[in-house]
Amino acid sequence: MTDGMKMKRVFPILGLLTAVLLSYALYEALVAAPTEQTMGNVQRIFYYHVPSAWTAFLLFFINFVCSIQYLVRSNPVADKVTNWTVIAIGIAACVAAFVIRPLPEGMEPSSVATTGLAIVGLYFLIKKFFSPERTDALAVVSAEVGVVFCTVVLVTGPLWARPVWGIWWTWDVRLTSTLVLWLIYISYLMLRRFSTSGQTPVLAAALAIFGALDVPLVYFSIWIFRTQHPQPVIGGGGSIDPRMLRVLLINWLAFLCFAALVCWSRYRLEILQRDVEETQALEALLEPRSSR
Amino acid sequence: MSPSARIPSGVTGATLTKDLRLEWRSKDALNSMLFFSLLVVVVFSFSFDPNAEESRQIAGGLVWVAFLFAAVVALNQTWARELRNHVLDAYRVSPAPANSLFLAKALGNFIFVAVLEILMTPLFIMFYKLRALGPSWQLIPVAALGTWALVVNGTFFAAISLRTRSREIMLPLLLFPVSIPALLAMVNATTAILTGELSPRFWIVLLSTYDVVFTIACLLLFEKILNAE
Amino acid sequence: MNFLYAAYAATWIIHITYLGILVRRYQRLNKEIEELRKR
Numbered sequence: 001m002t003d004g005m006k007m008k009r010v011f012p013i014l015g016l017l018t019a020v021l022l023s024y025a026l027y028e029a030l031v032a033a034p035t036e037q038t039m040g041n042v043q044r045i046f047y048y049h050v051p052s053a054w055t056a057f058l059l060f061f062i063n064f065v066c067s068i069q070y071l072v073r074s075n076p077v078a079d080k081v082t083n084w085t086v087i088a089i090g091i092a093a094c095v096a097a098f099v100i101r102p103l104p105e106g107m108e109p110s111s112v113a114t115t116g117l118a119i120v121g122l123y124f125l126i127k128k129f130f131s132p133e134r135t136d137a138l139a140v141v142s143a144e145v146g147v148v149f150c151t152v153v154l155v156t157g158p159l160w161a162r163p164v165w166g167i168w169w170t171w172d173v174r175l176t177s178t179l180v181l182w183l184i185y186i187s188y189l190m191l192r193r194f195s196t197s198g199q200t201p202v203l204a205a206a207l208a209i210f211g212a213l214d215v216p217l218v219y220f221s222i223w224i225f226r227t228q229h230p231q232p233v234i235g236g237g238g239s240i241d242p243r244m245l246r247v248l249l250i251n252w253l254a255f256l257c258f259a260a261l262v263c264w265s266r267y268r269l270e271i272l273q274r275d276v277e278e279t280q281a282l283e284a285l286l287e288p289r290s291s292r
Numbered sequence: 293m294s295p296s297a298r299i300p301s302g303v304t305g306a307t308l309t310k311d312l313r314l315e316w317r318s319k320d321a322l323n324s325m326l327f328f329s330l331l332v333v334v335v336f337s338f339s340f341d342p343n344a345e346e347s348r349q350i351a352g353g354l355v356w357v358a359f360l361f362a363a364v365v366a367l368n369q370t371w372a373r374e375l376r377n378h379v380l381d382a383y384r385v386s387p388a389p390a391n392s393l394f395l396a397k398a399l400g401n402f403i404f405v406a407v408l409e410i411l412m413t414p415l416f417i418m419f420y421k422l423r424a425l426g427p428s429w430q431l432i433p434v435a436a437l438g439t440w441a442l443v444v445n446g447t448f449f450a451a452i453s454l455r456t457r458s459r460e461i462m463l464p465l466l467l468f469p470v471s472i473p474a475l476l477a478m479v480n481a482t483t484a485i486l487t488g489e490l491s492p493r494f495w496i497v498l499l500s501t502y503d504v505v506f507t508i509a510c511l512l513l514f515e516k517i518l519n520a521e
Numbered sequence: 522m523n524f525l526y527a528a529y530a531a532t533w534i535i536h537i538t539y540l541g542i543l544v545r546r547y548q549r550l551n552k553e554i555e556e557l558r559k560r
Contacts, residue, residue, distance in 0.1 A: 026529075045528040052532070071516065148539045152532045159528040183469035190465055197455035199520030206452065206513045210445070210470050213505055217473040217498070224494050225480065262540070269547055276553055283560070 011265070018257045025247075025254035033247040045160040046244075051252035052152040053178065055259050059146030060181060063188075064212045065123050066130075066139035067205035073132050090120035136201040137270045139208070140192060143185050145263050149255075150182045173222045180218045184211035303388045307396035312403065314373070322404065325365050329412045332358045337419040347420040352482035355416055356475060359409055360442060364464050366404045367446040370397055371454050380454075383518070390515040398447045398510075405439050425488030434485065434492065437499040438478035441506065445470055448510045451517050474502045 029047035036043035072078040093116020097109040130138055157175055158168045169175065188207050195203060240248070336354055340347075374380045383393055416422060424431065446467050453462040481495035 030529075042525050044525055048529060048532050071513075145539075148535060152535050155531045155535065156528040159524050159531065163524045180469055180472050183472075187466050187469050191452070191456065191462070194456040194458055194462060196457060197520050199455075202516050202520045203452050203455065206517060207466065209513065210448075210506070210509060213509055214470045214473065217502055217505070218476075221473040221476050221498055224498065225476065258536075262536075262543075266543060269543060269550065272550055272554075273546075276550060276557065279557055280553075283557075 011261070014257075014261060018254070018261055021254040021257055025251040028247045028250050034241065034243055036244075039164050042160060042163045045156050047247055047251045049153060049156040049160060050248060051255045052149045052156065054252060055255050056146050056149035056153055056178075056181075058256075059142045059149065059259065059263075060185065061119075062122065062126070062142040063139050063146060063185075063208055065126055066135045066142065067208035067212075069123075069127060069135050070132060070139065070201055070205045071209070073135075086120055086123045090116045092116070093119070133274075134271070136205075137267060137274065139201070139204070140270055141263050141266045143188055143192075143208075145259060145266060147182065147185050147189060148262075149259065150178065150185065153178055154182060171222060171225070173219055173226060176222045177215055177219045181211070181215055184214065303392035304396045304399075307393060308399050311396065311400040322407070325362055325404065325408050326411060328365050329358065329362045329408055330415065332361055333412060333415045333419060342420065347422060348425065348486040349483065351416065351420050351422055351486055352479045354420075355413075355482065356438065356478050358412065358416075359405070359439070360471075360475070362408050362412070363401075363405045363439070363442045363446060364467070366401055366408070367443070367450045367467075368460050368463055370401060370447055370450045375454065380518070390518045391511050393518070394447065394451075394510065394514040398444050401443045401447055402440060405443055406436075409435060409439065422486065424486050426485040426492070428485065430485050430492060430496075431482065433496060434478060434481045434499070437496065437503055438474065438481075441474035441478070441499060441503050442467075442471060444503070444507050444510055448514065448517070451514070455520065470506075474499060477502065 025047075029044050033044065033047065035041060068082060072082050094113045097112035097116070126135065126138065154175075157178075161170070162168050184207075188204060188211065191207055192200060192204050197203060336358060340350065340354070342350060371380070374383075383390075446463070449466040449470075450463055452466065453459045456462045477495040477499040481492040481499065484490040484492040484495065
């Protein structure tokens with residue numbers, strides 16, 4: 001098991017590096033970053049809340065990609081169509097980034113283009129390096145770790161909102177969409193756990209697709225609702241102090257490394273578990289009847 | 293028209309008529325749903341005792357929650373009869389397209405839940421002294437679109453839940469999160485019509501979009517779900 | 522200020538709990554592998 005041996009050697013080093021990076025990021029967030037004018041020190045929750053959100057969304061997106069790939073792999077026509085659609089999305093994002101003026105609040109042309117290219121890159125990277133069964137394992141892993149990070153977002157959000165805006169919760173676009181995403185993926189994990197079918201990956205993948213279709217609708221519906229009933233926006237939008245941006249990105253990098261390590265070990269666990277189950281199943285088949 | 297082209301609507305129609313006829317003869321599901329709905333209305337009216345003004349504000353939410361629970365009761369038994377008699381296995385090996393089965397089931401559920409809603413509405417009006425200040429005819433498209441939104445996803449998730457332990461609890465667990473935008477639209481549209489304050493147009497458009505998106509998604513994916521053993 | 526520390530603490534409590542769950546599953550899995558090896 002060369003993978004396992006490689007992991008045993010490399011993992012602790014990477015773990016230590018990540019711990020150092022996280023500590024540095026924590027220091028930056030708590031001490032080095034400038035204090036916000038209106039909100040005071042509580043605003044520093046931002047440096048944990050936002051990176052966790054971005055990481056969670058990235059992980060859920062990986063799950064979405066894995067689900068699509070798992071569903072289309074059996075049909076070569078659908079596979080090709082999906083490939084070209086993904087490429088088209090990437091091109092559209094790059095074009096839209098520089099053509100559409102003005103962009104919606106908070107979006108920069110460079111980040112829109114990068115996101116588009118990242119989507120394409122992620123899709124084909126996963127396709128190349130993960131066989132269908134491994135793709136499903138990755139789907140489980142990203143869903144689980146995604147839920148963990150999403151929980152962090154939903155806990156830190158109200159803890160930030162309460163001292164600043166005086167309320168624990170509000171049905172604003174971002175919080176509600178995040179809550180729905182969390183609920184959908186909890187139901188995804190429950191489906192995985194309670195399913196007795198041999199084709200659980202297919203069922204779960206279908207659910208993930210439904211979830212992915214749902215979230216934009218939630219976002220849009222809350223947006224309409226909010227324009228009819230104006231309410232505070234948690235987390236604000238608009239420009240950000242470059243010093244704060246730096247601290248934010250450092251924290252995001254640290255949490256990404258942390259998430260990658262957690263995913264790696266969860267992935268290893270999943271593969272091992274599947275191997276063990278396969279071996280147990282084979283043993284049960286080959287077991288001579290006399291010993292039972 | 294070649295026979296194979298005629299088959300799809302034939303299958304849908306046949307399955308739908310069979311379901312409706314079976315249900316009419318036994319009235320199993322309909323009776324339990326009826327009684328359940330009545331209970332829900334009564335319990336709700338004990339918990340909330342609003343005056344006419346307040347009830348217009350909250351009735352939208354109350355009514356749709358009640359309909360949602362009734363729909364879940366209906367949806368849970370969607371595939372139960374098929375499972376009992378191994379009809380699903382027969383369906384899998386037949387050349388009939390999976391979508392016809394899905395459409396038949398979804399339409400059947402739609403009819404059941406619609407009947408329920410028609411029976412429960414007078415009770416709600418009575419208990420909550422409801423009177424729509426907005427154009428009340430608009431409640432019909434809202435109810436139709438909203439019911440279809442719940443039923444189409446519900447039938448799909450009922451098929452998924454077939455292959456899980458705790459089947460009956462799995463269906464609402466899967467259905468509720470995905471239905472949130474539809475529920476939001478339904479409740480807000482109903483409240484808008486009852487209070488007459490805002491236009492329900494956006495919500496109706498949203499509901500229609502939701503219906504279109506998810507009907508297409510269900511039709512595309514149902515075959516895979518049906519064949520998952 | 523208390524909210525700030527609560528938020529940071531909550532974040533790490535959640536992460537450490539999850540890591541603990543993973544460790545326990547690894548241990549259980551290793552036990553199963555040992556049993557399989559013996560047979």
